[in-house]
Amino acid sequence: MSHKNSLVLGIETSCDETSVAVVKNGTKVLSNVISSQMDVHRRFGGVVPEVASRRHVERITVIIEQALAEANVTKDRLDAIAVTQGPGLVGALLIGVASAKALAYALNLPLVPVHHIAGHIYANHLVTPLEFPLIALVVSGGHTELIYMESHLHFVRLGQTRDDAAGEAFDKVARFMGLPYPGGPQIDRLSAQGKVIYDLPRAWLEPESLDFSFSGLKSSVMQLMQKAERKGETIGQADLSASFQAAVLDVLVEKAFRAVKQKGVKQLLLAGGVSANSGLRVRLMKRAEEEGITLRIPPLELCTDNAAMIAAAGTYLYYEGKFADLTLNANPGLSLIE
Amino acid sequence: MGLKILAIDTSTLVLGVAVVEEGKVLGEVTNNLYKTHSERLMPTVAGLLKDLSIKLQEITAISVTSGPGSYTGIRIGVTTAKTLAWTHDIPLYAESSLTVLAMNGKRFPGLVVPLLDARRNRVYTGVYRSNASGVNEVLGQQVLEITDLLEQCNRWKEPILFLGDDVSKFRSVIEETLGEEAHFGSPAENLPRASELGEMSLQRIMRGEEPLSQQFTLNYLQVTEAEANWLKKQKQGTGNDVN
Numbered sequence: 001m002s003h004k005n006s007l008v009l010g011i012e013t014s015c016d017e018t019s020v021a022v023v024k025n026g027t028k029v030l031s032n033v034i035s036s037q038m039d040v041h042r043r044f045g046g047v048v049p050e051v052a053s054r055r056h057v058e059r060i061t062v063i064i065e066q067a068l069a070e071a072n073v074t075k076d077r078l079d080a081i082a083v084t085q086g087p088g089l090v091g092a093l094l095i096g097v098a099s100a101k102a103l104a105y106a107l108n109l110p111l112v113p114v115h116h117i118a119g120h121i122y123a124n125h126l127v128t129p130l131e132f133p134l135i136a137l138v139v140s141g142g143h144t145e146l147i148y149m150e151s152h153l154h155f156v157r158l159g160q161t162r163d164d165a166a167g168e169a170f171d172k173v174a175r176f177m178g179l180p181y182p183g184g185p186q187i188d189r190l191s192a193q194g195k196v197i198y199d200l201p202r203a204w205l206e207p208e209s210l211d212f213s214f215s216g217l218k219s220s221v222m223q224l225m226q227k228a229e230r231k232g233e234t235i236g237q238a239d240l241s242a243s244f245q246a247a248v249l250d251v252l253v254e255k256a257f258r259a260v261k262q263k264g265v266k267q268l269l270l271a272g273g274v275s276a277n278s279g280l281r282v283r284l285m286k287r288a289e290e291e292g293i294t295l296r297i298p299p300l301e302l303c304t305d306n307a308a309m310i311a312a313a314g315t316y317l318y319y320e321g322k323f324a325d326l327t328l329n330a331n332p333g334l335s336l337i338e
Numbered sequence: 339m340g341l342k343i344l345a346i347d348t349s350t351l352v353l354g355v356a357v358v359e360e361g362k363v364l365g366e367v368t369n370n371l372y373k374t375h376s377e378r379l380m381p382t383v384a385g386l387l388k389d390l391s392i393k394l395q396e397i398t399a400i401s402v403t404s405g406p407g408s409y410t411g412i413r414i415g416v417t418t419a420k421t422l423a424w425t426h427d428i429p430l431y432a433e434s435s436l437t438v439l440a441m442n443g444k445r446f447p448g449l450v451v452p453l454l455d456a457r458r459n460r461v462y463t464g465v466y467r468s469n470a471s472g473v474n475e476v477l478g479q480q481v482l483e484i485t486d487l488l489e490q491c492n493r494w495k496e497p498i499l500f501l502g503d504d505v506s507k508f509r510s511v512i513e514e515t516l517g518e519e520a521h522f523g524s525p526a527e528n529l530p531r532a533s534e535l536g537e538m539s540l541q542r543i544m545r546g547e548e549p550l551s552q553q554f555t556l557n558y559l560q561v562t563e564a565e566a567n568w569l570k571k572q573k574q575g576t577g578n579d580v581n
């Protein structure tokens with residue numbers, strides 16, 4: 001079966017981005033419309049699920065129309081509809097799933113459910129085709145995972161966070177420091193101006209473990225700030241940011257390369273929203289060069305949630321005939337590993 | 339060929355899909371099984387159209403309930419209806435879930451009060467009276483404490499028919515307050531009917547009303563808790579002034 005010129009429409013609504021994309025052959029982005037609700041949620045200091053769901057319903061078909069127009073593709077030329085099935089906010093996921101099912105039915109096209117993290121990994125495929133075997137470090141507001149892939153769509157989880165996701169720790173610490181939402185980029189920005197002067201813990205866990213833990217680090221930052229406040233001392237936001245970020249990155253970088261060594265692979269992928277962190281990008285690039293490993297980092301616009309990555313992963317699922325019927329439901333706790 | 343309306347209702351626990359044309363209900367599915375609308379809605383639409391040998395492209399207009407009711411339910415119905423409509427450029431119409439329910443009382447010689455549980459002793463409700471072609475609103479749709487609603491009802495001094503499965507939760511307080519003026523729907527009358535929904539939109543089309551835009555607003559009747567708290571803080575002047 002040859003797959004010349006496959007056109008897959010992807011839909012992603014797992015959190016606060018309404019996104020629709022058209023991808024050709026699983027590699028070429030023809031359009032990737034991302035309607036962010038950041039401004040809506042900023043005043044609440046975080047994503048409010050009910051507000052996000054309300055917004056998705058209002059925008060969804062408008063965004064679909066825009067994605068087709070920008071791709072210069074008519075509905076009748078599509079080959080499949082791919083949609084994020086999970087994980088994510090259930091109310092938000094449901095909008096994408098309901099819309100994808102209606103589209104698949106109305107256009108008589110295969111419906112392809114996609115795992116959100118598979119999407120993040122395949123974001124890299126839109127830049128340079130994936131080369132197997134590889135290790136993917138997936139870091140976002142909801143995930144911190146090390147995934148091993150031997151071939152397309154075969155995911156083996158080597159490690160994951162036992163408590164907070166890395167991005168979650170960034171956001172919580174930022175909120176505690178009184179930084180505006182979203183906090184991750186703020187800490188990254190401040191880190192560049194500060195020095196690592198505070199001694200914060202790194203959770204290495206058991207020797208050889210590829211799991212992560214960030215809740216202890218988060219508590220240490222809070223204790224440090226409370227102690228300083230009691231003593232009437234001031235803590236420089238830049239230095240605190242730099243010290244916190246270094247503690248997170250030390251563990252992420254070390255464990256990623258530990259996984260690379262354990263599996264003897266030559267390629268490391270970075271995926272997920274925290275891929276946008278400039279400190280992480282620089283540290284990984286330096287280490288990859290030292291170790292002679294090929295590092296793939298998606299461009300900023302493909303790091304955050306977007307539908308092009310869902311369409312890319314969806315294309316390979318489409319090639320393998322992994323279709324869902326019209327009873328497809330959103331699954332907020334969907335597992336990547338079968 | 340006459341107008342064919344595809345009607346979709348998932349505003350409450352009831353899932354309803356119907357196809358109606360002028361003067362005739364071609365087919366209708368109503369279930370009250372509490373099964374997730376997300377799983378059941380699309381297969382039900384596909385199944386009914388298949389049974390009726392009607393292609394989606396042959397549908398003249400799509401009609402959907404846009405609330406009030408279950409937030410998730412409303413969104414599944416509206417998202418599905420919007421997308422189906424958008425895909426084949428089918429005009430889209432929306433009706434209130436309360437008005438659809440009130441239609442079950444259109445032969446009642448008095449007032450008709452459809453009612454949906456809004457939790458914490460509150461209800462989504464409106465007050466209706468029947469007319470030649472259906473019902474019209476006497477009291478606008480709102481979220482009310484059940485006691486406030488019944489106090490208003492008491493002033494009308496005429497028979498009142500309460501409709502909806504949620505009425506049973508409030509039956510004793512309704513009877514206590516209104517005595518003999520209180521009437522209750524039969525089990526069949528307590529279920530909103532998608533065929534009534536389709537009929538209402540059909541009437542709209544015959545009156546020459548324009549369809550809705552794809553970005554029409556849903557009728558939640560309540561702002562989210564986060565928004566309510568934020569607004570309260572703004573009023574008190576304690577909201578953090580980020581922009």
Ligand SMILES: [Zn+2]
Pocket residue numbers: 116120140272273304305
């Ligand atoms: Zn994500």
